[in-house]
Amino acid sequence: MAHTSIGFIGGGRVTRIMLGGWQRQGHLPERIVVSDPNVENLAKLQADFPSIETALNDNRAAAAQDIVFIGLHPPAFAGALDEIKASLKPTALVVSLAPKVSIAKLSAALGTDKIARLIPNAPSIVNAGYNPVAFAAGLSAAGRAVLCEWLSILGDSPEVDEAKLEAYAILTAMGPTYLWFQLYELQAVSEAFGLTPQEVSIGLEAMVKGTVQTMTTAQLSSADVMDLIPVKPLGEDEAAIKGFYHTRLEALYAKLKS
Template sequence: MINKSVGFIGSGRVTRILLGGWKRAGKLPQRIVVSDPNIDVLHTLKQQFPEITMTPNDNAQPAACDLVFAALHPPVLKDALAPLAGALKPEAIVISLTPKIPIAALTTILGGFQRIVRMNPNAPSIVNKGFNPVIFSPAIPAAEKAELLEFFEILGQCPEIQEEQLEAYAMITAMGPTYLWFQLYELLELAQSFGLSAQDAQTGIAAMVNGAVAAMFEAGLTPAQVMDLIPVKPLGEDETTIKDMYQTKLNALFKKLKS
């Protein structure tokens, strides 16, 4: 796949994440074409990835590549893709990185084009530790699917899922790091204020997070039993408030994604 041309329509965060993961693994495609209406965002991406070809305000050039990634938000995807149906090569594959819009709707937007994949990437892909669920159109033959999976798995795990599950994964695995990162960075600062070196703090926090998850899923204990393993709970009185925030905000956003 690294010998194929790759186009990105949109040069924002998700494009930077995917390119970063492939570059870190030494698997950056040989030809990468990126379009965006925001020239400043394009130049920022070009500074990080000098290999890319920029096409400001010209989506037709990335659409003419072998693999065409639609790295766009749902509200703008239809207007951006609809004019490109004629620019797509018959053997191209369109990979949508957008929630909400299913393959059937994408096919309609693209004038009947059926060689479509949907992927829900998450940020740890930038260090090849991603969890990126994927859905393939029936129009993608098995051999090409295997090639694509090999290319995607450079970024991390890439399970094939049912299309109706994608928005749930968007909430839990794609957005999930945002629920935790600010807390972990706060612990990192506190650890150093308590006298640990930056390296010792990083090592300890990484081991703690990995071990905590292993205890959840590998100890054979109920959730109550796992949480009872540690008697001192400095944030115990705030747990109900935090859980209420999860329920309120995440349920509301999930309903919006599914509407």
Template sequence: MNTTSLGFIGGGRVALILLSALEKNGSLPSDIVVSDMNEAPLAALKQRFPSIRTIAGGNVQAAGQDVVFVALHPPTAGEVLKGISGAVRRDAVVVSLMPKITAAQISGMLGGFSRIVRMIPNAPAISGNGFNPVVYPSGFSADEKGALARFFAAFGACPEVAEERLEAYAVITAMGPTYLWFQLYELEALARSFGMTEQEASEAVRSMAQGALETMTRAGLPPEKVMDLVPVKPLGESETAILAAYREKLPALYAKQKN
């Protein structure tokens, strides 16, 4: 598979995340075209990655590259994809980063084009530590799939999954960092207020969080035993409210993604 050029249709956060990952990995292609309807995100990307070409208001050039990432909000996808159906090369690969819209639906919008990969990236991909589930088209050869998987490795783990599970991953892994980051940053702030230096606070919280995750998977204990390892639970009285927020908000969000 040829990956000498990349196109991004949509120049927002996801484009920044994936371009940053490729740069960090040393695999950023020299030929990259990014299109968006708005000038502001393109200007920000151009400042961050001076070598890219940016185009406001037209997607044809971005759609004509070897690998075309589609980073759009699902409600806008239909009109945009129909508008580029004649620009996508027959040997290209279109990588949809959108939830909700299936590969079959995207193919219909692109006039029957079938070389469509779906990926649900998450923000830690920016540092090469993402969890980015992927669905490959059935018509891909083993060599094509392998080449693309090696390219995706710059983003972190990219497991192949069933397409019908992508929306579940969108809620759990793509949006998941937002459920945790504000709490971890607040712990760092509190640690500093308790007298730790910035470095001490950062190391303490990040090491604690990493250790907590490792304990979940490596201690050989069921969840209730893991959570009982620490006898003092300062937020114990708040757990019910926190769990209620998870159980109210996330199933509703998942249902919205699937409909």
């Protein structure tokens, strides 16, 4: 593990999250190469992670490492796969970080069965991620173990059926975005009511953890859980918010699975 080299095709948010999680635990790979068409993305990464190598508009060096993470949006895949294929080591493990593009399609395009697909989760940056992974049938147990060792630094990485990855993209990858803006507002108003930032931080974290734990372990129906608190300040808005979950998320899931 200590001598594994890692390449990132794409230097966006997910690359920053993964590097941040590894660095936080003192486990940055010995060699990291990041390619991206945006010079600002690379400059920001270089500032935060001075030991990395960067390549502007050139995927060859990143694709020549032991583990190659492809952090491109699905529309950008087609234009990059030929260049990646030409530079891959025979022993390289390729990990796609995107929904929609299947293992079968990646294997056919890259000429290898040493492939995994990962749905990354932003809390990996603080080593609290939940990153579901699916493996190609041809990827050896040793190859899986190497990848899982790196992923374990970032949090949990359960092996799941590939067909479920898009659902996990909606649940765990995008899930924090449904909550963060509300939690930051709750943080702000709580401080305005006289609590210190530290008091808010401790109380907010405990409340969120306890809220989810009540849902999953209290052995109560959803109606009974929500009835535990009689005063619901946002109750009049619940129907509209629930509607967003169905209209927005169902449409997005259908797009990811198409």
